[in-house]
Amino acid sequence: MNIYVCAKQVPDTETKIELADGKTVDESAVKKWIVNPYDEYAVEEAVQLKEKLGDDAQVIVVCLGPEKAAEAIRTTLAMGADRALHIVCDEYLDHHLIATALAGAIKNDGEYSVIFMGKQAIDDDSYQVHLRLAHLLGASGVTSVIDFEYGPEAVQVAREIDEGAQEKIELRLPVVLAVTRGINTPRYPPLPSIMKAKKKEIKKLTPADVGISEITNNEEIVGLALPTEKAAGKVVEGEAAETVPELVNFLSNEAKVL
Amino acid sequence: MSSLGVYIELKEGKVKKTNLELLTLVHQNGQSATAIMFADDAGGYVEELGAYGVEQIIQITGLEGPNSYPEVRSGQLAEIIKEQGLSDFIGTHSAHGKDLLPRVAARLGAPLATDCIGVDFEQGVATKPMYAGKVIAQVKLTGRHRLYTMRPNTITPEKAAAGTTPKIKTVAATAGTPLSQIKEIVKGVAGRIDLTEAQIIVSGGRGMKDKENFKLLEEMADCLGAAVGASRAVGQTGKTVNPVLYIACGISGAIQHFAGMKTSKVIVAINKDPEAPIFKKADFGIVGDLFKVLPVLTEELKKVMKGD
Numbered sequence A: 001m002n003i004y005v006c007a008k009q010v011p012d013t014e015t016k017i018e019l020a021d022g023k024t025v026d027e028s029a030v031k032k033w034i035v036n037p038y039d040e041y042a043v044e045e046a047v048q049l050k051e052k053l054g055d056d057a058q059v060i061v062v063c064l065g066p067e068k069a070a071e072a073i074r075t076t077l078a079m080g081a082d083r084a085l086h087i088v089c090d091e092y093l094d095h096h097l098i099a100t101a102l103a104g105a106i107k108n109d110g111e112y113s114v115i116f117m118g119k120q121a122i123d124d125d126s127y128q129v130h131l132r133l134a135h136l137l138g139a140s141g142v143t144s145v146i147d148f149e150y151g152p153e154a155v156q157v158a159r160e161i162d163e164g165a166q167e168k169i170e171l172r173l174p175v176v177l178a179v180t181r182g183i184n185t186p187r188y189p190p191l192p193s194i195m196k197a198k199k200k201e202i203k204k205l206t207p208a209d210v211g212i213s214e215i216t217n218n219e220e221i222v223g224l225a226l227p228t229e230k231a232a233g234k235v236v237e238g239e240a241a242e243t244v245p246e247l248v249n250f251l252s253n254e255a256k257v258l
Numbered sequence B: 001m002s003s004l005g006v007y008i009e010l011k012e013g014k015v016k017k018t019n020l021e022l023l024t025l026v027h028q029n030g031q032s033a034t035a036i037m038f039a040d041d042a043g044g045y046v047e048e049l050g051a052y053g054v055e056q057i058i059q060i061t062g063l064e065g066p067n068s069y070p071e072v073r074s075g076q077l078a079e080i081i082k083e084q085g086l087s088d089f090i091g092t093h094s095a096h097g098k099d100l101l102p103r104v105a106a107r108l109g110a111p112l113a114t115d116c117i118g119v120d121f122e123q124g125v126a127t128k129p130m131y132a133g134k135v136i137a138q139v140k141l142t143g144r145h146r147l148y149t150m151r152p153n154t155i156t157p158e159k160a161a162a163g164t165t166p167k168i169k170t171v172a173a174t175a176g177t178p179l180s181q182i183k184e185i186v187k188g189v190a191g192r193i194d195l196t197e198a199q200i201i202v203s204g205g206r207g208m209k210d211k212e213n214f215k216l217l218e219e220m221a222d223c224l225g226a227a228v229g230a231s232r233a234v235g236q237t238g239k240t241v242n243p244v245l246y247i248a249c250g251i252s253g254a255i256q257h258f259a260g261m262k263t264s265k266v267i268v269a270i271n272k273d274p275e276a277p278i279f280k281k282a283d284f285g286i287v288g289d290l291f292k293v294l295p296v297l298t299e300e301l302k303k304v305m306k307g308d
């Protein structure tokens, strides 16, 4: 059985974002690139499923991104994925095209039944490629998955909804599962796994290979700006009996938020 | 006829406040909306939606209730958008909206801008935070249909200058093939307000030392009608929140945390370390031991909230 995972490379969460111009992020100023944190949960969940299902299951990572994204792919291979498909693409693709490319890569590769993804990529914070992919593959789809149980016909999941509530859902295979934090604790690959990962196959594909012959984006970033930092506020120190009334006065009379 | 659709979410039979925010955005853009909802009898909503300038209500019957069969629902919405020739369609960036709109966009092959904090419908340009709010982007959408989800609490609901009496059009849901089935909905803690839609949040970090001590925050939250949050639960890999007031107790203010709450209108920090980075971001800070400050603060707030 093929278990697919879609994983994206993103700037580390510590990164202070700088702009190259009014439309683009200065990627050369990003010191560290990582596997999108939610996609790490996806890889971990996929590897755990493989471990449960035994030897005829394999985990295949699919990543669309520039050459340097290979580094993130190596991390997922060290975590236990078996091989990877790397759609090498430097150009901006909108979410419809990203989903189209991922769907094309998966369809060309083989049978699919379970596809893990993250609930959102922490660079564009978009929360949509997963459900687009589900539609394109004719699969069922669910996001914010916090608990997962496999079955050969259908899977059982718990999904986080608003107000701390959860939906327990049964979904038919094939299924796209976009996972969220809390579903598992991603493993730190030990050195031997990292060494072994260097020998695993990363198949490079072009956008044309996966069905994107022409790039026509319907979403385009026309402006980027850093948010205006507000001026530092007032900080008081002393006994609670003095500082608290000052705070309450600020809240009710200056900020008027009570 | 207007060509702008607004997805109305019902909660326990009521129109959610976030939907009034969407309708306000629409009339502030000088447009009028077609409200689309899953309801068996939308008659009771005519007055409220009319006050916000809604021109037409489309009720889809047969699917009221929890968001079951999202594949079927999204198919229905996509059909209506096509049939009515709606150029724009907007919903809330809530669990429900986030589940439906990407599916609708996929069916239409249409662009979608999520978690927007502003939309210029005429230009088709959405304003949305990226990199957890470290950057604010302008995203231009093109094509026959353009979709958006809007971050809650961004706009203050305001009725339209001229009220309307919207007509109701009924569309019976046609059975599609459901691919999933909700078996059960497990409620969160009773009375707990959702973080992403909360107006006031009191949040505790590692400085709280122990889960037990969150009682201190809960008591203050009850008095303010606030939600209780925590570091890690809020932030880049936690939830993005947008309250009017965020009170951070024993939270240092890591970049990942700040990313999720920086758009809070007023930030208050209580921390014993005067060097804690959170003070650089706070509108008001108290340097002190939270175990001493919180009880006094709750008492003072009780007095104020009672109107003394």
Ligand SMILES: Cc1cc2nc3c(=O)[nH]c(=O)nc-3n(C[C@H](O)[C@H](O)[C@H](O)COP(=O)(O)OP(=O)(O)OC[C@H]3O[C@@H](n4cnc5c(N)ncnc54)[C@H](O)[C@@H]3O)c2cc1C
Residues within 6 Å of the ligand: A013, A037, B204, B205, B206, B207, B208, B230, B231, B232, B233, B234, B235, B236, B237, B238, B239, B249, B250, B251, B252, B253, B254, B255, B256, B257, B258, B260, B270, B271, B272, B273, B276, B288, B289, B290, B291
């Ligand atoms: C990939 C990644 C993603 C992450 N995502 C998130 C995220 O989404 N959200 C998030 O919050 N973090 C996230 N983090 C973690 C983040 O880097 C910080 O570690 C975390 O926010 C720290 O939480 P804290 O402020 O509660 O704890 P600390 O940094 O330990 O701060 C505790 C504070 O409490 C104060 N304190 C202690 N005792 C008292 C007292 N008695 N009275 C008053 N003050 C007291 C201390 O002075 C200190 O400032 C992420 C990290 C990584 C690597």
Ligand SMILES: Nc1ncnc2c1ncn2[C@@H]1O[C@H](COP(=O)(O)O)[C@@H](O)[C@H]1O
Residues within 6 Å of the ligand: A006, A007, A008, A009, A036, A038, A039, A042, A062, A063, A064, A065, A095, A098, A102, A116, A117, A118, A119, A120, A121, A122, A124, A125, A126, A127, A128, A129, A130
């Ligand atoms: N370029 C990409 N390559 C591989 N997977 C991706 C890519 N972009 C998005 N995804 C997947 O889609 C999920 C949601 O992304 P987004 O809709 O961009 O927030 C991510 O967590 C990934 O699993």
